[in-house]
Amino acid sequence: MISDSIAKISREAAADGAVLLKNENNTLPIINERVAVFGRYQIDYLKSGSGSGGSVNTENCMTPLEAFEAEPGIEVDREIAAMYRELIKKRPIRIHNAFLSDFKDLELEIENAAVKAAAARTDKAIVIIGRRLGEGFDNVPKPGGYYLSKNELRLIRQVSRYYKKFAVLLNCGNILDMSWVNKYKVPAVMYIWHGGGEGGKASADLISGKVAPSGRLSDTIAVSLKDYPSTDGFFKKKSVVYKEGIYTGYRHFETNASDKVLYPFGYGLSYTSFDISCTGYNINKNIISLYFNVRNTGNCSGKEVVELYINKPDTALDHPLRELAAFRKTRLINPGESESIDISFNIKDTASYDEERSAWIIESGKYIVYAGKNVRDAKEVLSFEVQKEKQLSKKLPPAALQSFTNKHYNEDFPTAVKNDHIKEFIAELTDNELCALVHGEGMNSRRVTSGTAAAFGGITRRLSKKGIPAACASDGPSGIRMDSGEKASLIPCGVCLACTWDIPLIEQLYAEEGKEVALNKIDMLLGPGMNLHRSPLCGRNFEYFSEDPYLTGTMAAAAVRGLMEHGIVGVIKHFAANNREKNRFDADSVIPERALHEIYLKSFEIAVKSSPVKAIMTSYNLVNGLHAASNPKLTTDILRAEWGFSGMVMTDWWAKCNSRGARSSRMKLAEMINAQNDIYMVVPNGMAGVWQDNLKKSLKNGKLTRAALERSAYNILSTIAQLRCMDK
Ligand code: BGC
Numbered sequence: 179m180i181s182d183s184i185a186k187i188s189r190e191a192a193a194d195g196a197v198l199l200k201n202e203n204n205t206l207p208i209i210n211e212r213v214a215v216f217g218r219y220q221i222d223y224l225k226s227g228s229g230s231g232g233s234v235n236t237e238n239c240m241t242p243l244e245a246f247e248a249e250p251g252i253e254v255d256r257e258i259a260a261m262y263r264e265l266i267k268k269r270p271i272r273i274h275n276a277f278l279s280d281f282k283d284l285e286l287e288i289e290n291a292a293v294k295a296a297a298a299r300t301d302k303a304i305v306i307i308g309r310r311l312g313e314g315f316d317n318v319p320k321p322g323g324y325y326l327s328k329n330e331l332r333l334i335r336q337v338s339r340y341y342k343k344f345a346v347l348l349n350c351g352n353i354l355d356m357s358w359v360n361k362y363k364v365p366a367v368m369y370i371w372h373g374g375g376e377g378g379k380a381s382a383d384l385i386s387g388k389v390a391p392s393g394r395l396s397d398t399i400a401v402s403l404k405d406y407p408s409t410d411g412f413f414k415k416k417s418v419v420y421k422e423g424i425y426t427g428y429r430h431f432e433t434n435a436s437d438k439v440l441y442p443f444g445y446g447l448s449y450t451s452f453d454i455s456c457t458g459y460n461i462n463k464n465i466i467s468l469y470f471n472v473r474n475t476g477n478c479s480g481k482e483v484v485e486l487y488i489n490k491p492d493t494a495l496d497h498p499l500r501e502l503a504a505f506r507k508t509r510l511i512n513p514g515e516s517e518s519i520d521i522s523f524n525i526k527d528t529a530s531y532d533e534e535r536s537a538w539i540i541e542s543g544k545y546i547v548y549a550g551k552n553v554r555d556a557k558e559v560l561s562f563e564v565q566k567e568k569q570l571s572k573k574l575p576p577a578a579l580q581s582f583t584n585k586h587y588n589e590d591f592p593t594a595v596k597n598d599h600i601k602e603f604i605a606e607l608t609d610n611e612l613c614a615l616v617h618g619e620g621m622n623s624r625r626v627t628s629g630t631a632a633a634f635g636g637i638t639r640r641l642s643k644k645g646i647p648a649a650c651a652s653d654g655p656s657g658i659r660m661d662s663g664e665k666a667s668l669i670p671c672g673v674c675l676a677c678t679w680d681i682p683l684i685e686q687l688y689a690e691e692g693k694e695v696a697l698n699k700i701d702m703l704l705g706p707g708m709n710l711h712r713s714p715l716c717g718r719n720f721e722y723f724s725e726d727p728y729l730t731g732t733m734a735a736a737a738v739r740g741l742m743e744h745g746i747v748g749v750i751k752h753f754a755a756n757n758r759e760k761n762r763f764d765a766d767s768v769i770p771e772r773a774l775h776e777i778y779l780k781s782f783e784i785a786v787k788s789s790p791v792k793a794i795m796t797s798y799n800l801v802n803g804l805h806a807a808s809n810p811k812l813t814t815d816i817l818r819a820e821w822g823f824s825g826m827v828m829t830d831w832w833a834k835c836n837s838r839g840a841r842s843s844r845m846k847l848a849e850m851i852n853a854q855n856d857i858y859m860v861v862p863n864g865m866a867g868v869w870q871d872n873l874k875k876s877l878k879n880g881k882l883t884r885a886a887l888e889r890s891a892y893n894i895l896s897t898i899a900q901l902r903c904m905d906k
Contacts, residue, residue: 213301219307356440374674400438408715426710470518485505615891623648629663676729688738707722752806
């Protein structure tokens with residue numbers, strides 16, 4: 179079921195996330211001109227990446243070609259459009275399975291003569307290049323993968339031969355090789371990403387100039403794939419070693435390899451221009467505030483982003499030259515007008531993780547704050563001294579953690595929910611009922627909305643009789659996946675949303691999404707996905723936001739807040755360090771402690787601490803030797819003890835668990851419960867009460883206690899108590 183009110187904001191987000199990288203000779207926008215549109219994706223538009231993050235059954239959506247044709251100021255060349263319609267009929271893309279990607283050369287070959295003739299009839303050309311990656315499919319360093327294919331390059335060459343003014347639009351979810359931009363002197367280039375169901379219309383809004391682009395890159399675009407430190411070893415089967423440590427993305431490039439950047443982090447152009455001036459600052463204890471005046475100095479309305487970066491003193495630890503500390507997007511500013519904005523951050527949030535002390539510290543010394551339009555452009559606006567080092571956290575000795583773990587259930591309940599009631603209720607459940615409760619069932623459980631990913635809670639006769647409702651969880655970050663065929667809205671993919679750099683917009687968009695989720699009687703949406711773009715090759719980058727933890731964390735927090743406006747719980751995922759799809763059930767992410775805390779967990783920490791996160795999905799991979807689904811350090815020590823999270827943790831679907839040194843298995847659920855990963859997703863429908871995993875055996879042999887099971891039952895039930903299904 180579709181909520182009508184979501185389309186408008188979805189279209190706005192799709193347009194505002196597009197990143198204009200180059201625009202020479204006023205190639206864009208196209209106003210009262212004739213244009214020929216090339217490339218199959220003008221018709222075969224890719225609304226999303228593949229897999230669970232994009233498998234939404236949408237209504238018929240306008241393609242870019244149809245949307246351009248509907249624009250009064252754009253005269254689309256009919257012959258080229260008809261030629262592509264015909265060619266596509268003859269050579270359709272055959273992969274209609276939403277879970278597949280294809281690295282074959284799918285672009286169509288066209289004759290030189292056709293381009294030449296079109297150039298004689300039209301003023302400008304547009305070429306749309308498409309690439310679909312996704313769950314289970316990393317990009318490959320080959321033509322048709324990370325590199326443009328033979329036919330794609332041929333098409334760009336043909337168009338560049340006959341047109342002075344043409345724009346290439348990239349309809350994809352990952353950064354691709356961009357060396358062809360300079361090689362073929364392409365005058366205009368824009369990433370339009372996977373814009374969801376409204377993406378075709380949004381691309382017409384941008385091309386026609388109705389909307390000036392205001393997206394900014396959420397990743398660095400390097401000169402070459404080998405320049406990303408993550409490339410070396412990316413495809414190693416068993417383990418991925420994060421040897422670059424904290425120097426991921428722009429942290430690496432700005433510090434160590436500034437000449438290897440084609441387009442810096444935070445970069446993006448508009449059709450207008452802005453002047454940003456810093457008008458003052460204020461330091462109040464730990465809060466640093468800066469004031470700016472942003473003036474539109476160009477000829478059309480637009481939005482600007484002001485980005486703040488800091489450089490920390492290398493007193494105890496080494497640091498990247500720039501780290502994103504805060505940002506703000508303006509509203510729409512008319513030509514000649516300006517907007518005053520203030521941007522603040524807490525110095526505590528910029529603390530560094532000292533591995534030796536296992537503690538967060540604020541180092542003494544000089545801090546420099548830079549402000550600007552992107553990481554390269556940012557200029558110094560403020561510096562201040564921290565006189566004395568501050569240690570923000572103490573290392574928690576294993577004994578303290580142990581007692582916390584026990585306390586968490588037996589003595590010291592979180593107070594938010596009717597805890598005594600739930601506690602008494604749990605005490606009455608039998609061991610078998612407790613064991614059943616820590617499983618979800620699916621996919622396509624008949625107890626909840628048809629075609630969704632899981633039902634959990636009251637999914638056996640006994641649990642249901644006791645009054646526990648069956649709660650419904652559904653994919654995913656870009657809209658509701660209902661394999662029943664039921665229609666829903668597909669919103670722009672995560673990377674497109676991150677590139678808006680517009681927190682209020684994302685919150686509003688997910689509030690609309692939440693309305694639709696509620697309409698479909700679903701309690702939890704399995705998103706946002708918030709792993710970092712460690713490499714441009716990761717297949718799920720389209721679902722995730724950025725290479726930067728602060729941008730990622732604030733985006734995810736906005737999504738969770740938005741969903742909660744309609745009582746929908748956003749399940750942030752995949753906790754943690756799922757930065758590659760190859761061998762995703764079994765690969766070990768080997769990450770130095772500092773990088774784990776400062777980079778890969780930081781985004782989750784921001785979301786947990788700044789939004790009402792009530793549920794988290796762990797990832798398939800191992801983190802330093804233990805599967806994320808059975809990793810007490812992640813889901814007890816850090817998530818609950820350090821960050822204070824009191825909701826429920828679920829595994830990813832059919833995840834494996836292990837204990838140190840032991841084999842991984844889908845049956846080791848005692849290890850899962852002991853780590854305080856509360857619920858296994860998923861067992862086949864109807865099997866939660868009889869599933870033959872190691873829970874009952876472990877209760878008998880003492881490897882699992884009833885108290886640990888009760889603790890997870892509490893986490894699950896206290897979360898269910900806050901869901902819409904309680905109304906049943
Ligand atoms: C994906 C999750 C998804 C789940 C349910 C898994 O394969 O990794 O992101 O939410 O399936 O569809």
